[in-house]
Amino acid sequence: MKIEFPDGTVKEFAPGITGHEIALSLSEHLARVAVAMTINNKLSDISAPILEDSAVKFITTHDPEGLELLRHSTAHIMASAVCRLFPEAKLGIGPVIEDGFYYDFDNLKITRDDLETIENEMRNIIKEKIPFERKVVTKEEALALSGEEPYKMELIRELPEEEEISYYMTGDYKDLCRGPHIPHTGHVKAFKLLRIAGAYWRGDSNNSMLTRIYGTCFPDKKALNEYLELRKIAEENDHVKLGKELDLFITDKTIGQGLPLLTPRGAAIKNVLIQFVEEEERKRGYVYTITPFIGKSELYKISGHWDHYKEHMFIVSEESSDEELALRPMTCPFQFTLYNRKLHSYKELPIRYAETSTLFRNESSGSMHGLIRIRQFTLAEGHIICRPDQLEEEFDNALDLIGFIMKTLDMTEYTYRFSKWDPKNKAKYIDNPEAWEKSEATLKKILDKSGIPYVEAEGESAFYGPKLDIQMKNIWGKEDTIITVQIDFALPGRFNMTYQDKDGTEKTPFIIHRSSIGCYERTMAILIEHFRGKFPFWIAPEQMRIVTVSDQFYDFAFALRDKCRNAGIRAEVDVRDETLNKKIRDAQVQYIPVIATIGKKEVDAQTVSVRTLDGTVKYGMNLDEFIRICQGFNKDRNLTITF
């Protein structure tokens, strides 16, 4: 039997030899580090016998496939440790994820403190170098093996008859698993359990809530420590942590998941972003509408949301309403209804409807996070209704607006993704392959002409059309879609939207669905992580802090504060019983962009002394001039803060 290796060499072996034996024949080191192999590009246990001529490649934990396998095996080791320590726990599933693994358990009541105990037991199992043994079984045998594991039994029952069922045995621990796995537990050198979370069995909220333990594992301690270090930095700069420290938002269990409450400071940021976007969009010819946040199912049936998006929608209960109402997940059908209130001439187009729009989406419990993924959010939403000859220019205008907004926000590290439908998964989309091809070709043409660099992604479009996504990585390295621009071939027809063309005939317009700043909450999260509290003047929730040498100057301070507030500047007076220096230091630590100090000299001369974050101080400024300059920082958002 001939075996070919990656370097092209070919060797003869007797049929039936295992991968491990071949590795051993080549080098003792290789046999020690190889945790798996590929036979004709198919990943396999290294203990598997090879029966005929094949190409074989050995895999170590430094290969991407090897690392994944190592993590998968570590998930088994964790589950094995949990079963030893908590025999009443029932197994769910335990897959590998982006940067580690998890395993779900029912009937396991533990706290964060238990993770160390589990880690210690895992270390015992690793020391024992227990082999992972694969066992192919029939469905009946599998059911017998899983006798006390109801979730495994459910999975086995659903397996197709023709599928090969395998079990992996690691000492006393047995797990339904396709594999492959590392040869024995001793190959795990560096792992860490990270956190506990709740997760519904199969992600379905009608099922039991299981306990999920997250962990990770690396080929060596150095790589693990580097990862943990990065993770710590990310955690410290996560907007949830900063949001609490900067008093920007809270979440509350009694109110519900994914429903953050913005404090006055957080609300100030959101409101200033809304004001910025609305002002800019109005300048660019958008007109604002205000449409309701609930609507009848009838409306969503026309739009297609009822068929393609219902699982993400909150429906009002029958008992509490005489109509079948749902909270809206998008504004499109509402703005389309407004468009249809009258006839439109070709001359009126493009019509650019914008709305600072509240939307509701039923995100799953596990996916919610801070301000990034929530159940109620505010989208800078808009629909451009235009003629075919205006499509390209309007698309470019939308891109230009996004570019301007991102630049003003100091957000430059984004990429473009051209999201297409998935013809193999037609149920997810409006079924009109011809229109999909046509509109994807149109979008591609526009993108190529615009010269922006983009990647293509199948299966990421909206259900009604292809889109361009603006993608950003968050502090955890996870890519999120921040803003989308979509071409819609389906909804204008479904809503019977028309315009009267030059020749008097009624035609169907094109629609561009687009955002400009995206979802305000998500953008806030990115800004919080980006600026780490050191917001530019125009965004800062507290733009000015007024500190006095003593409380005898409070009247002057409050008068200045009110004058500033009337001029649209967010000013506060520090009334704590602290020294001037302590007050200044605290304001600096909190990155207040402008610190106004007031003592006898200032009150006598009716002036103010001004400190900025670059450390400069300007004494004895005229009050009106001081306020005028601050107003300028609010108006021209790119000005350097200097007096």
Add this chain to the structure above:
Amino acid sequence: MKIEFPDGTVKEFAPGITGHEIALSLSEHLARVAVAMTINNKLSDISAPILEDSAVKFITTHDPEGLELLRHSTAHIMASAVCRLFPEAKLGIGPVIEDGFYYDFDNLKITRDDLETIENEMRNIIKEKIPFERKVVTKEEALALSGEEPYKMELIRELPEEEEISYYMTGDYKDLCRGPHIPHTGHVKAFKLLRIAGAYWRGDSNNSMLTRIYGTCFPDKKALNEYLELRKIAEENDHVKLGKELDLFITDKTIGQGLPLLTPRGAAIKNVLIQFVEEEERKRGYVYTITPFIGKSELYKISGHWDHYKEHMFIVSEESSDEELALRPMTCPFQFTLYNRKLHSYKELPIRYAETSTLFRNESSGSMHGLIRIRQFTLAEGHIICRPDQLEEEFDNALDLIGFIMKTLDMTEYTYRFSKWDPKNKAKYIDNPEAWEKSEATLKKILDKSGIPYVEAEGESAFYGPKLDIQMKNIWGKEDTIITVQIDFALPGRFNMTYQDKDGTEKTPFIIHRSSIGCYERTMAILIEHFRGKFPFWIAPEQMRIVTVSDQFYDFAFALRDKCRNAGIRAEVDVRDETLNKKIRDAQVQYIPVIATIGKKEVDAQTVSVRTLDGTVKYGMNLDEFIRICQGFNKDRNLTITF
């Protein structure tokens, strides 16, 4: 038998004589006009026999009781006509209402055009002078009489055993009815059927939808015509009609009842009002929060809404959510949760939280109207959390703010109502009689001290405390509550809200729930009816219309428009193929406050000619000065529009 009359005279009659016979004995005219009588102050058919000494008063259709009775009888006549014309129709109920009557029918498919046919048949019945005959029956007899009327049977079955059941016969028409009625149909001189509406049987949306016909009736043609004239004026100035004509808002059956959509023009008005209120409230020390529009039932159980307000709330269905969520009817529990995020010192109080808050209330189908009573609305909501020693001043501040806002909006015809709980209906309120008495006494003291004139109303308080209501009459003469200020003794304790007092102890603060402009949609409705489209400059959705002598000046016009828009002025260019004069006339008819005309002279000199609604024209204005003056009208809302 002695009968005493209202003028004090007493006459002898034989027992058993009817009212009609007595009237006839007094005067033929009286017998002709008297439609009923009171026997010892109890209203009765005039055909009823009198059996013992009594005080008798005759009633004509010019007496309030007589008019009501006339309308009730006309409802029977209408039902009789409907039964003649549409024998398959089934009777619901037909009561008298404020300015007329209605009758509900099942199985009656008619349009507005059928009302004339019904009126004609009613005229026939009136001509026939058919007597109303009262018949007292047993429950069994009543059920037999109602054999083909399922709704009447339902009512009869529910009658208490001891109750006297009466039927009124009007020729072939028979109706379960307490009466009394006019002697015969010929007494109806002036009636009109007004409109058709849908109404659920017994107002319950789980029941059938019936057809309701509204009508009215007056003692004579003159009074009827006066009423119809007033009604026409009200209808023409109703904000729903004006809202459509001025293109401010629409409602749409597919979206749902009580869910208006604001067009760009309507949204402009709402946004400008929000901006005005937020700016003013910020100046007065309010800080804005942004809290979610849905929350868990757990939260509303703490607040008491679940027990006292649930019927008005929209609940999210169990199938579509893993938590029991409801759309919020008020913001209080959300702002209280925010307050509780940290400890507060007595020094921080008062804290004035404001929110431009979206609320949802499940108004019944019949009660919804335009922008006045809707299912989703925006309240200028606020909660002042203060110490006991600050309560009076904060209440006065709230009143002062309301006065300022009403004055700026040119709304002066409002009254104050002191709304108290109803101790006889304890289920509606938080059960703490002592606290009710104390807080009502406190509020009364504050009101008396403030010197505002007010009326008291029992049973009109919030479920958690007494309130002061600002009341206005709408164009139909109906009084609505526009704004409320409430003192809350219950919720701070329920939410465990505290502050640390000077002496270090934790104390419970007082809360004032208050609005400033009320519900934005309702206030818009009032403004629409008040100004009838002739909005002041700062409110006008289109503040400036630019008209050109010909299309060769469009570039200049669009440049001016964009410059104005950048300066925050809502400007449009009239691009229709019309003459300058026609364009100016149309703008004047639409009450556009500023009309800018552009011809060759203006373009050459880079100026603009300006027309205002008072008819004055100013030629050749410098562009920058023109824009600066317009900006001034936006800033100082009380300026006269003059250049």
